[in-house]
Amino acid sequence: MQKKITKAIFPVAGLGTRFLPATKSVPKEIMTLVDRPLIQYAIDEARAAGITEFIFVTSRGKSALEDYFDHSPQLEAELEAKGKLELLEMLKTTNMDSGQIAYIRQHKALGLGHAVWCARRLIGDEPFAVILPDDVIAAEKPCLQQMVEAFEQAPGNMVAAMEVPMDKAKNYGMLDVAEDHGNLVTIRGMVEKPKENPPSNLAVIGRYLLTPQIFDNLSSSSKGAGGEIQLTDAIAQELTEGRKVYGYRFQGQRFDCGSKAGFLQATVAFGLAREELRDELADYLHEIVNFSKAAQ
Ligand code: G1P
Numbered sequence: 001m002q003k004k005i006t007k008a009i010f011p012v013a014g015l016g017t018r019f020l021p022a023t024k025s026v027p028k029e030i031m032t033l034v035d036r037p038l039i040q041y042a043i044d045e046a047r048a049a050g051i052t053e054f055i056f057v058t059s060r061g062k063s064a065l066e067d068y069f070d071h072s073p074q075l076e077a078e079l080e081a082k083g084k085l086e087l088l089e090m091l092k093t094t095n096m097d098s099g100q101i102a103y104i105r106q107h108k109a110l111g112l113g114h115a116v117w118c119a120r121r122l123i124g125d126e127p128f129a130v131i132l133p134d135d136v137i138a139a140e141k142p143c144l145q146q147m148v149e150a151f152e153q154a155p156g157n158m159v160a161a162m163e164v165p166m167d168k169a170k171n172y173g174m175l176d177v178a179e180d181h182g183n184l185v186t187i188r189g190m191v192e193k194p195k196e197n198p199p200s201n202l203a204v205i206g207r208y209l210l211t212p213q214i215f216d217n218l219s220s221s222s223k224g225a226g227g228e229i230q231l232t233d234a235i236a237q238e239l240t241e242g243r244k245v246y247g248y249r250f251q252g253q254r255f256d257c258g259s260k261a262g263f264l265q266a267t268v269a270f271g272l273a274r275e276e277l278r279d280e281l282a283d284y285l286h287e288i289v290n291f292s293k294a295a296q
Contacts, residue, residue: 003126003127004050005049005050005051005126005127005128005129005148005151005209006050006051006052006053006126007051007052007053007054007055007122007123007126007128007129008046008051008053008054008055008128008129008130008131008144009055009056009057009115009116009119009123009128009129009130009131010039010042010054010055010056010057010130010131010132010133011057011106011112011115011116011130011132012027012029012039012056012057012058012062012065012133013057013058013059013062013105013106013109013115014028014059014109015059015109016028018258018259018260019031019260019263025061025064026064027061027062027064027065028134028258029042029062029065029133030064030065030068031263033136033257033263033266033267033270034267034270034271034274034277037068038133038134038136038257039065039068039133040094041133041136042131042133042136043094044142045131045137045142045143045144045145046129046131046144048142048144048145049129049142049144049145049147049148050145050148051129051144052100053100053101053102053122054096054100054101054102055101055102055103055104055119055122055123056101056102056103056104057104057105057106057115057116057118057119058103058104058105058106059105059106059107059109060105066103068094069094069095069096069101071095072091075091076088076091076092079091102122104118104119104122105118106118110228110229111223111224111226111228111229111230111231112132112228112229112230112231113218113221113224113228113229113230113231113232113233113234114218114228114229116130116210116214116218116231116234117215117218117219117221117229120215120218123212123215124212125212126212127151127155127209127210127211127212128209128210128212129144129147129148129207129208129209129210130206130207130208130210130231131144131206131207132206132207133206133257134206134256134257134258135160135205135206135207135254135255135256135257135258136254136255136257136266137160137205137207137250137252137253137254137255138252138253138255138269138270138273139250139251139252139253140251140252141251142252143160143205143207143250143252144207146248146250146251146252147160147207147209147248147250148209150183150184150246150248151209154184154244154246155244156211156243156244156245156246157208157209157210157211157214157235157238157243157244157245157246158208158209158245158246158247158248159173159175159190159204159205159207159208159235159245159246159247159248160204160205160206160207160208160247160248160250161175161185161202161203161204161205161247161248161249161250162202162203162205162249162250162254163201163202163203164201164202164203165201166198166201168203169194169198169201169203170193170194170195170198171193172193172203172204172205173190173191173192173193173203173204173230173231173232174190174191174192174194174198174199174200174201174202174203174204175187175189175190175199175200175202175203175204175247176188176189176190176191176199176200177199177200177202177247182249183248183249183250184246184247184248184249185202185246185247185248185249186244186245186246186247187239187245187246187247188239189236189239190204190232190233190235190236190239190245191232191236192224192225192226192230192232192233193225193226202247202249204232204247205250205254207250208231208235210235211238211243213238213241213243214231214234214235214238217233217234217235217237217238218231218234221233221234221237253269255269268281268285
């Protein structure tokens with residue numbers, strides 16, 4: 001029987017140069033959408049999918065991320081003493097139990113494939129998830145949960161997939177589709193950031209369910225696109241060895257929070273989704289849209 005997926009890898013070693021100077025001292029994953037750090041959205045999504053072990057692949061300068069998941073007894077005691085029980089409850093949902101969370105250092109920035117490989121000993125011989133926290137996905141049923149349910153019916157390697165404009169294909173891993181069954185597509189190839197002639201307009205988004213053979217592929221991987229060890233190449237190798245890879249067209253809206261424009265869009269969308277902010281923010285947005293129209 002296929003093992004249940006209970007472990008997830010969060011590659012968080014990147015320098016976040018696109019958000020300098022903020023990322024000089026704040027890890028990108030701690031930057032907030034409304035009032036929750038990016039990483040919290042990823043953790044919530046993982047938990048909803050049944051993940052109980054969280055593995056962070058970090059690098060120098062990410063200690064704020066480790067602190068974020070620590071319990072804060074002093075703060076909790078103060079909130080309790082002041083009767084701020086709602087805040088206290090909310091804070092507790094961000095705590096991790098001892099032993100649920102592990103940190104591995106990626107000593108050299110050799111690419112996403114290498115970052116995932118760094119966690120191999122903590123995964124062992126079972127299927128696992130990878131979540132890229134830059135990709136924030138708003139969905140009624142969280143994206144990873146959708147994928148885990150699909151995986152139960154169709155075990156194998158699975159990547160989240162989404163149509164993108166052809167001229168943006170050079171920014172993504174792109175799928176060569178064999179059969180399209182709607183939500184689930186079978187794949188005959190994958191190419192990381194194709195400079196030209198992408199095989200389709202279906203792009204990989206940062207959610208993966210992978211089988212442990214991937215680590216063998218990564219062990220022997222040579223450098224791919226951008227001179228980095230690419231996860232896409234290791235997954236594509238599964239196909240050449242006759243194993244299954246699926247693309248999963250998820251339901252939901254993805255925000256590219258690795259880019260400033262995407263981050264701003266996500267801030268507005270998540271702000272509008274919050275009851276206590278919705279009216280004021282919507283009024284303001286109408287106002288500035290009307291103002292800019294009038295100015296034209
Ligand atoms: C990574 C993956 C790429 C994928 C993308 C999704 O690229 O390598 O295959 O399409 O995430 O966000 P990155 O954007 O980290 O360069």
